[in-house]
Amino acid sequence: MKSIDVFLQGHGLADIAVLAAKPDDTLAEIVSKANLLGPKEARLLFLEDIDGPIDDHAVVEELLPLPTDGEPIGPLRLHVARCRHVEVAVRFNGEAAKRRFTPSATVERVRRWAVRRAFHLPPRDAAEHVLQIQGTSIRPDRDVHIGTLTQGQACAIAFDLVPCQRVEG
């Protein structure tokens, strides 16, 4: 039976955890392999970019696209959180926008909302702006889940939308 890669992100995990799953493993079995802190009862599981937690009895192969034949193809991208939502604030050009996202929303998902829906940048400009965590120089990669970026007990994160700069001099 082919092994399926599961990429797990969550608050307190330093990196994206890579776990190996069998197609008929439950999410509870998979997540138990990760070194997670905090009480198990408080954990919520999310599929990447999908709003609302899923039951940890769900089976890995049933969360993946139906294969045309043979085994399901991964990876399965999961998020473990204690927050049901993350309140996202973005500043740009003296304006501010806020919206709630699932903690499993990727930085790219939030960036696209910010440039297209919140600040209405033309496509060329939109592609030249990225999210930077307020008060830092950290620009998280596009596949990072925003739930990993919250601090302490807060279910919130604040970004600045900043232009990509030329490297010269």
Added chain:
Amino acid sequence: MSAPVSPDEAVFRAHLAGGRFRSGAAAGRWRLVAVAWPHAVFGVRAADGAEYGLRFECSDYPRTPPTAGLWDLELNAPLAVNKWPAGRDRIPLAFNPGWKNGACLYLPCDRISIEGHANWYQQHPSLVWDPAIGIAHYLRVVHDLVNSSDYGGRRAA
């Protein structure tokens, strides 16, 4: 019996097995082509589907940043300049055949290019080499460039 792996190669291979690298690889952003320590070759996917090879020199990884140049994956040789990425603003600065004879990319995450550019630590902290993230950071910087709106395909295309 296989030769023992040096400490720098061991860290490099651990980073290849880590989530940041494998998540990007699974998304088709980049792939490992070959490792012949201290060199490693990767392919990075651009917005138009073109794949750009990068050949890294990774001695003393990750304490010392690697340096990388564009690489022809078919010929296993430096990439001809007419096949380099084209653009109008950030791309021609980063992929500049006149910089060090085209041996490395003009980026803050590159070992050779950061030399003499102390200002980059202040101006571009997010692009400076991060040993905790490792090779995925350099690959991400290149992937972001060839998937930006400044990217205009290959020079001769």
